[in-house]
Amino acid sequence: MPLHSLQRLSPTVLLGLWRLSETPADLWPLLPRAEAYRALLPATADGKRQAQWLGGRVLIHRLLAEAAPAVAAAVQVHNDPTGRPWLDGPGAELTVSLSHSGAWVAAILARGGRAGVDIEEIRDKAQRLASKFLAPAEWAAAQAACTTAAEASTHYTLLWSAKETLYKLAAQRGIIFKTQLLLGEFEPRAAGHIPATLVLSDFETRHCICYSQPSPGYVLTYCHESPA
Incomplete structure (x- = not known):
């Protein structure tokens, strides 16, 4: 195709x-x-x-x-x-x-300006690894947002993808997903935006991660900055 x-x-x-x-x-x-x-x-x-x-x-x-x-x-x-x-x-x-x-x-x-993109096949792997990459508040919000196994697989895959996109935008080695790539509250939908904070050693930056599902079984996230 x-x-x-x-x-x-x-x-x-x-x-x-x-x-x-x-x-x-x-x-x-x-x-x-x-x-x-x-x-x-x-x-x-x-x-x-x-x-x-x-x-x-x-x-x-x-x-x-x-x-x-x-x-x-x-x-x-x-x-x-x-x-x-x-x-x-x-x-x-x-x-x-x-x-x-x-x-x-x-x-x-x-x-x-910086940019990042990530696409992920929806699987339950992200949910199994949630404690490794989600901050406590993010994990609690995810648990409250999901009522079925299918919802959980999609939601946790989305959270992982969003952090992957922010990591790619940062373009730095050694970043810790759990403490330096932080996701804010959002209403889970088929498509929308996730507020995010990139925490580096000497400053923080705010970002907006866009997400959607290009086809059943996949999530897409991306983020970009305006030129300075």
Whole structure:
């Protein structure tokens, strides 16, 4: 399936979604300078992981073609030692965030300001790990919000995804999810916003995390800042 959606969140920020149905062989021809990317493909990736890896880079290039067409083909997506993507080439001033889970790939491209995106397949894993990543107040609010097992799986996956997005926006090592990525109160819906606070060593910043369900069984979260 080709590009699922491309949404302009602001004059400087684009969000893209790709629903994977392609094999790696289908995706390679969609990449500019594919041979350069072959050297970057993780050697241990199986067919599914290869498709996710390739789909993410194809999606970023689609966003680049929309936001910076003059340089889109000359830019290459790399990953830093923590796994975060960055752009090498004439688009190096752009910020990119990337996520994939199951059949979905999500990417956000911003010119100025930080950005983060995360997509997650809904599972009960996040609920089992709640004590590891939720502050006590967040955990209590989640328990009060869920009355069924299905609601709990969705809600805890959403909370995990929101913290993943905030972590990607922070772009710093060593952040503790439980104490430095804090989520405020919100009314759980199919789509909405979650107030969040990023607590760093010398200051705090406030953010608004947007969320939705791009298809049954998945949650999407993203956050971006306005250019300074």
